[in-house]
Amino acid sequence: MGQDWTQLERALFDPAGHPGRVAVAEAVRELMRAVATTTAATDDELGEVAGRLRQITAGIVAGDRCVRYPLPTGPFSGRVLGSGDPVFGMFNPVAGPLVVTIEPDGTAAGVLTPSPLFEGPGGAVHGGYTAFLVDAVMGTLLRALGISALTGTLSVRYLALTPLARPLHLSAWVESTDGRKVTAAARITVDGRPTVTATGLFIAAAGPAQG
Ligand SMILES: CCCCCCCC/C=C\CCCCCCCC(=O)SCCNC(=O)CCNC(=O)[C@H](O)C(C)(C)COP(=O)(O)OP(=O)(O)OC[C@H]1O[C@@H](n2cnc3c(N)ncnc32)[C@H](O)[C@@H]1OP(=O)(O)O
Numbered sequence: 445m446g447q448d449w450t451q452l453e454r455a456l457f458d459p460a461g462h463p464g465r466v467a468v469a470e471a472v473r474e475l476m477r478a479v480a481t482t483t484a485a486t487d488d489e490l491g492e493v494a495g496r497l498r499q500i501t502a503g504i505v506a507g508d509r510c511v512r513y514p515l516p517t518g519p520f521s522g523r524v525l526g527s528g529d530p531v532f533g534m535f536n537p538v539a540g541p542l543v544v545t546i547e548p549d550g551t552a553a554g555v556l557t558p559s560p561l562f563e564g565p566g567g568a569v570h571g572g573y574t575a576f577l578v579d580a581v582m583g584t585l586l587r588a589l590g591i592s593a594l595t596g597t598l599s600v601r602y603l604a605l606t607p608l609a610r611p612l613h614l615s616a617w618v619e620s621t622d623g624r625k626v627t628a629a630a631r632i633t634v635d636g637r638p639t640v641t642a643t644g645l646f647i648a649a650a651g652p653a654q655g
Contacts, residue, residue, distance in 0.1 A: 521546040578600065579644060582644045585616045586626060594647055600640060610635060616631075
């Protein structure tokens with residue numbers, strides 16, 4: 445179905461063309477994880493680190509929006525390479541990044557090992573974060589199918605706590621279409637066990653595809 449992403453990425457976004465931006469996002473991800481979890485550094489040491497980090501930040505001119513390249517309007521398949529997106533964007537330090545692949549059968553598969561930064565109750569993954577992931581994988585699938593749509597209603601069922609530090613396997617598929625209303629479904633599985641299922645009612649744009 446559609447063009448393979450690798451053909452489109454060259455026209456829109458090729459991470460190989462931005463090695464510094466991808467590397468700095470990865471370095472900041474590692475930094476966030478280290479500062480949020482370290483028990484070895486003293487408070488004085490961390491205060492000194494904060495000073496050094498502020499110096500680095502002062503040397504970077506910030507903008508108002510994440511640098512991003514739009515996803516193609518679809519249809520497309522293959523690995524989705526995101527730039528500024530908060531879920532799968534390689535430029536965005538907050539993004540896992542989730543690795544999403546659009547399968548030839550019109551479904552989406554994603555994998556991500558959640559950072560401890562997204563810990564919620566019970567030493568497990570925060571439920572808002574898993575909702576964020578399933579919404580993103582369903583929204584991306586629709587985009588890949590050539591449907592430009594926004595989430596109207598998201599329904600999430602938490603079957604069991606989703607453990608941290610284990611690969612989460614996400615899948616999404618389209619359940620039905622009724623005019624502009626597209627119902628998609630998604631699931632998160634960990635070690636073969638489903639922990640989250642979700643349904644999204646997406647409303648397609650009335651006009652032509654939008655970025
Ligand atoms: C405009 C399209 C732009 C597309 C751009 C796509 C880029 C994607 C790119 C890359 C994907 C990457 C992955 C992203 C994943 C993340 C997804 C998100 O985070 S999305 C952000 C959160 N969602 C919002 O902020 C929506 C805010 N709400 C709205 O903008 C409107 O309310 C909207 C568009 C949802 C509907 O407004 P109306 O004016 O177009 O539609 P009306 O004419 O009122 O309704 C049409 C039908 O839909 C039902 N409907 C409308 N809103 C509904 C809702 N919230 N829930 C259920 N049904 C709803 C209505 O009952 C109606 O149904 P009847 O035809 O009468 O049967």
